[in-house]
Amino acid sequence: MSRQTQTLLGFDRLRKEYFGVPAVTDLVLDVPVGQVVGVIGENGAGKSTLMNMIGGVVPPTSGQMFWKGQAYAPRSPGDATMLGIAFIHQELNLFTNLTIAENIFVDGFPTRFGLIDRAEMRGKTQALLEQLSLDASPDTMVDHLAPGERQLVEIAKALHRDAELIIFDEPTTSLTPRETARLFETIERLKADHKTILYISHILSDVERLSDRIVVLRDGELVAEGPTDEFDIPRMITAMIGRELSGLFPKRSAKPRGETLLSVQGLSQPGVLDNVSFDIRAGEIFGLFGLMGSGRSEMARILFGLDPYAAGTVTLNGATLAGSVRDRIRAGMAFVTEDRRAEGLMMDASIMDNLSLVSIERFGRTPVALLDEKAIAAKTEALKSDIQIKAGSIAVQPVRSLSGGNQQKVVIGKWLINEPALFILDEPTRGVDVGAKYEIYALADRLAAAGNGILFISSELEEIAGVCDRVMVMNRGEVMGTFDAPPFVDTEILALAFGEQAKTREVSA
Amino acid sequence: MRHTKSMIAAGAIAVAGAAATLPGTASAASICFAFQDLETEFWVAGHTAITRTLEEAGHTVIERNANEDANRQLEQVRDCIAQGVDGVIIIPQDGESAVTIVNEAQDNDVPIAVFNRPPSDLSNGIIVVADNASIASQAVDFLAQEAIANRQGDEKLTPLIIVGDLGDPNAIGRKDGFYEAINRYPDDFNTPIEVASEWDAATALANLEAAVTANPDIDLLFTSSDFLFPTIRSVFEPRGMWKQRGEDGHVIMGGLDGDATACQLLKEGYIDATGVQDLYFEAEAALNAILSAIEAGEAQPNEVIEDPGFALTSANLAEREMDMWGCVLLSEGFLDN
Amino acid sequence: MRLFLSDYFVLYLSLAYFFALVPFLPTLSNPANLANVLSNMWPLLVVAIGQTFVLTIAGIDLSQGSVVGFTSVVAAMLLATTASPDVLSNAPIWGIILTEEGGPLGHTSFGIPLAILIMILVGAAIGAFNGFAIAQFQMPPFMVTLVTMIVISAFAIFLTQSENIRNLPEQYILLGKGDIVSIYLGAQDESRIPRREIYSLITYPMVIAISVAIVAHLLLNRTVFGKQVFAVGTNRKAAEISGVPVRRIIVLVFTISAVCATIGAILYSTRLEAGRPTLGEGNFLLDVIGATVIGGTSLFGGKGKIIWTVFGVFFFVLLSNTLNLMNLSSFHIDMVKGSVIVAAALLDVWRTRLMREMNA
Secondary structure, X not given: OOHHHOEEEEEEEEEEEEOOEEEEEEEEEEEEOOOEEEEEEOOOOOHHHHHHHHOOOOOOOEEEEEEOOEEEOOOOHXXXXXXXXXXXXXXXXXXOOOEHHHHHOOOOOOEEOOEEOHHHHHHHHHHHHHHOOOOOXXXXXXXXXXXXXXXXXXXXXXXXXXXXXXXXXXXXXXXOHHHHHHHHHHHHHHHHOOOEEEEEOOOHHHHHHHOOEEEEEEOOEEEEEEEHHHOOHHXXXXXXXXXXXXXXXXXXXXXXXXXXXXXXXXXXXXXXXXXXXXXXXXXXXXXXXXXOOOOHHHHHHHHOOOOOOOEEEEEEOOEEOOOOHXXXXXXXXXXXXXOHHHHHOOOOOEHHHHHHOOOHHHHOOOOOOEOOHHHHHHHHHHHHHHOOOOOOOOOOOEHHHOOHHHHHHHHHHHHHOXXXXXXXXXXXXXXXXXXXXXXXXXXXXXXXXXXXXXXEEXXXXXXXXXXXXXXXXXXXXXXXXXXXXXXXXXXHHHHHHOOOOOOOOOOOO | OOOOOXXXXXXXXXXXXXXXXXXXXXXXXXXXXXXXXXXXXXXXXXXXXXXXXXXXXXXXXEEEEXXXXXXXXXXXXXXXXHHOOOEEEEEOOOHHHHHHHHHHHHHOOOOXXXXXXXXXXXXXXXXXXXXXXXXXXXXXXXXXXXXXXXXXXXXXXXXXXXXXXXXXXXXXXXXXXXXXXXXXXXXOEOOOEEEEOOOOHHHHHHHHHHHHHHOOOOOEEEEOOHHHHHHHHHHHHHHOOOOOOXXXXXXXXXXXXXXXXXXXXXXXXXXOEEXXXXXXXXXXXXXXXXXXXXXXXXXXXXEEEEEOOEEEEOOOHHHHHHHOHHHHHHHOOHHHO | OHHHHOOOHHHHHHHHHHHHHOOOOHHHHXXXXXXXXXXXXXXXXXXXXXXXXXXXXXXXXXXXXHHHHHHHHHHHHHHOOOOOHHHHOOOXXXXXXXXXXXXXXXXXXXXXXXXXXXXXXXXXXXXXHHHHHHHHHOOOHHHHHHHHHHHHHHHHHHHHOOOOEOOOOHHHHHHHHOEEEEEEOOOOOOOOOOHHHEEEEEEHHHHHHHHHHHHHHHHHHHEHHHHHHHHHHHOHHHHHHOOOOHHHHHHHHHHHHHHHHHHHHHHHHHHOOOEOOOOOOOOHHHHHHHHHHHHOOOOOOOOOOHHHHHHHHHHHHHHHHHHXXXXXXXXXXXXXXXXXXXXXXXXXXXXXXXXXXXXX
């Protein structure tokens, strides 16, 4: 056998079931040494479960794993680390209050005479950082590093532990284009050092560019596998979703109606928003684009009554809104937040409890009267099939066990029982795969067609352009301009977002 | 009080443990000894006195420490009763919970004795109480006689009393005993100086310093508790008033409690007397009373046993030393640790 | 595995523990002892139920013990039928509320319900204060309730100058000690039934505690309020954005906790037949939080059941009882109790992980 085809990690009929439902089905696969293997699949395809089994987080139900030909059955994440498996997650596992060097040596400080040998720590860290071309002192607090730099620290940590297999899980989510480019260079270099890489991403063009081989999972099964040259992006998509995708975005099914639903006038809060005004009509998907720090999410929070504002009025259905979140909900607002784990869901609670949370007060005549549990079950079950949440028993299964796309459907779904009029969707497709994205767009279209208004906030230009009826662009808390009708041109939107040609190219005010 | 609304008399089911309750077995009785805490040396001594006496007489002792929690003590006594003990001796957390626990035991036909800290209601149970006034008066009487005997010239003498927290009946009793003794010699003593301590060393220190500064010619000092002797020393020593018997400037001093420090000071001659509860008398009296009640098959013995106490003085130190619990502790090396 | 994750796990554990020890400690199964175990369980259960609500929203209530002491004094100073000036004349309430004729409600027919109402209002006010400070000023529950604990317990001691108030009305004492149904298991033809063989079967504390447990169970699991309590405990931010009145819930939960402590105060102070400012001091909180956590309620919030607390309290009381029967010293008993609580906390972590693995 030549070196290239030697197997580092192998799977033989590997299977994992939750509640009797298979998440990974009899997987047979070999990961060759020194190659970059791109792993793609929709959320819920079994990628996370597979990675959790490799990492020793969950044990397989049946089947076996092999590491360099030996049976491999990790009992804890520690076992995986010891063998030389490292994970670079989308959420980084660094201590932001420690220095780079301390983070790298956190699981075993070098000592001299019983004291931590800082000089050795610094020296070794310096060498690792140079290897990764990260120009920072080992004594820099991780807190002060940009997301891309933090990721390099994670990689340095993996190298320090002599990892042979490095698994990247959605590594580019929070990176700037330049940081992404640097990450790719690093991965090339790791490959040159005969490190084996598993690269998981939704960004198919990146996978195509980096990988030597591609593995496609769908519904827990291996549906396609082979050298990257045999795959182009359409084939990847077809393999992932199991059908031809007619387009990335659904066609709008109805035109916005004329009447104004939400009217925002002169909304200001020093340092956050400066005199923001806009209207959303019934049946309209109103896009809001802005870069980080443009005030897009801050405005959403202010509209929803979570944060204070100094001046301006918000009118919904002709009634001026004031007061708390509860008043806004009563007036017909719904808010799907940017961070669904932290602000949208009770991860360990059941799907039913999550779906009924917003409307729970409808099911008991008074706060202390007994709940109508049958009605709750009926309503939430209906909701589940209506918006097609893929889950077993919604009364038992915790939201944590759902894929990202299905979790997002729960976040949207929990508002629907109350039949609100205006939906604020902040980054509704973040961390969601291609197929589920399409479903969320379709859901937004359906809600709009029913006469609701939607404020669609996104930092993805493509989806803003593909889904919205109008697009407003913000920069530093100010409205830079609004595009009234498609086609929306990427470069024009971006130019406004960067604030380069403020107001002069305004399409309407 | 138990209010039995209805009673179900079920068939005869043998009950384990109940067999041990037969009267007449006092020759080897099982006694539950429930005490509230062992945090002060006095309680350590009392605890040892009782358990030793019981064990030496061949009785089984079940010990329960309530850690200053009255509810826990109640639960412990109930557990003892369920275990089928023949009698209960408690050192209660306070007078009020003592009444409840005595009633609890008597309701279950178990004889109970209360040791040392009297219940607020003395009518039920075997109750051993020390008479603070009598003890204080015995000690102060000796101090007064000493002071008169050592008087130079014929001026009236100036006595000083450090009083305790007057919310505490013990403190009141001790103060009364002091006045009773001093008033026996109306021609020899000025009106006593009262120094408040609130049973707190810091308060005592401040007040005593003020009092001594205002009246440097104190002839006799009585502290309502021995635990204040170190405080007194820190006030007296810099003023040249902390002297042994026979030395010039010795102030006649006495206290009450009889702890190990007092015993040592008495032996060294810095103080002249201390009033003592006769712990060994109390332990024996409580034990005898409860054992004879068990023997007689009496389930609710009620009796108040008074401990007159005594004063250990420079004069009787030799004979009665070992009757004072503090000296026993001292001889066992208590102050060395 | 199913057994391990079952709601009844702690009950099975208790029963296993019980039957394993019976051969070595015959007194354990003695009816008198069982009656003791039950009677020790009820007051603790009522207080632990309050703590369950607080732990469920990821809070902690350290002030429960001081509320027990303080409210027991409040009721006693209103209800005492006589009072001794020797003991209490130094207390600031002497002459104002309490006199030699007892408290203002001591001799009235409606006195007991009114005094209980007043003490519950006082307890509720303390709890509401805790909740308000925590919800409105975002202060950590640990800090707020620690301060409340110190202040309230000092105030209770000040009110009576650390004295206990005795001479409570018989009807009131009945609430803590009264039997409704007693049982006699001895021979039927005894002319004089030995009193120590009459065992309490159904008592007022039992009825009170079980009623509180049922109401609390319904409240926590079957009402809008209960669902919102869980939401606040599971993810406060998500709850707030979903329109849960988070602040109101926090205030109410701490109020419930203090009211439960107040009901506990009735049971504790009547079984000791006195209002005691020092009730609930010392290791009391260890017992309350320990029993609740042993039951399975998580200290991290979002996970709590009244039935768990019932079993947790049962196990805890059984544990204390057996340790007593083994004639261990109180230091050893506290050491064992402490270790059991640590074990329970570990078990909780373990169970949670297992649960996640099965679901994740």
